[in-house]
Amino acid sequence: MTAEMRVRIRAGDADAFGALFDEHADAVHRHAVWSTGDPAHAEDVVSLTFLEAWRIRGTLHPDGGSLRPWLLGIATNVLRNRRRAARRHSDALRRLPPRDTVPDFADEVIARMHDADQLAAAVAALRALSRADREVFLLCVWSELDYASAAEALGVPVGTVRSRLSRARTRLRALTQQPDSVEQGEHR
Numbered sequence: 001m002t003a004e005m006r007v008r009i010r011a012g013d014a015d016a017f018g019a020l021f022d023e024h025a026d027a028v029h030r031h032a033v034w035s036t037g038d039p040a041h042a043e044d045v046v047s048l049t050f051l052e053a054w055r056i057r058g059t060l061h062p063d064g065g066s067l068r069p070w071l072l073g074i075a076t077n078v079l080r081n082r083r084r085a086a087r088r089h090s091d092a093l094r095r096l097p098p099r100d101t102v103p104d105f106a107d108e109v110i111a112r113m114h115d116a117d118q119l120a121a122a123v124a125a126l127r128a129l130s131r132a133d134r135e136v137f138l139l140c141v142w143s144e145l146d147y148a149s150a151a152e153a154l155g156v157p158v159g160t161v162r163s164r165l166s167r168a169r170t171r172l173r174a175l176t177q178q179p180d181s182v183e184q185g186e187h188r
Contacts, residue, residue, distance in 0.1 A: 003063055010060050017057070021050055024068055027143060028075050034142045035079050035134075037123035045082065049075040072143055073153035076135055125175050129168050136164040137172070 008016035028049050032042035052074050060070065126134050139150040140161065147165075151158045 024071050031143045037119050048078045069149035069153040133164045133168040137168040
């Protein structure tokens with residue numbers, strides 16, 4: 001992304017922002033799918049990410065390279081906020097009295113595809129990681145950011161990215177050798 005495009009985006013140029021979306025929406029979507037395991041949820045994350053990017057476009061530095069780290073950093077914050085909101089929603093639902101009827105999940109189960117099981121296993125393994133290690137792993141491995149870009153996206157030093165990624169890889173390697181450990185719960 002050229003400096004001229006950055007200036008245009010900062011100024012609110014819709015065409016430049018459209019080009020930004022065209023160039024990076026797929027990367028944001030992949031990041032969200034790997035983070036959530038839910039393609040429909042990922043579409044919401046993409047929408048919210050670009051809405052937030054538009055809202056804070058004035059904070060974009062006029063100099064620099066690819067805007068992918070900036071967008072993936074925004075997406076990571078959107079994912080955090082959505083998880084927090086979902087947790088609050090679940091807590092609120094738990095405080096409600098039990099319902100008399102149980103919803104029918106048959107249509108949902110029938111609609112699932114074979115690869116959903118593989119994605120679920122990968123997401124379960126990722127959930128066994130701490131949030132910080134999981135975010136670094138998603139950015140560096142699945143979203144293919146280099147250490148410096150991931151550090152920029154998360155607002156941490158490059159050394160922190162390296163150590164978190166090493167820890168995540170070690171943990172995931174151990175989990176693949178002991179598949180039952182993934183089901184034992186999330187490591188936070």
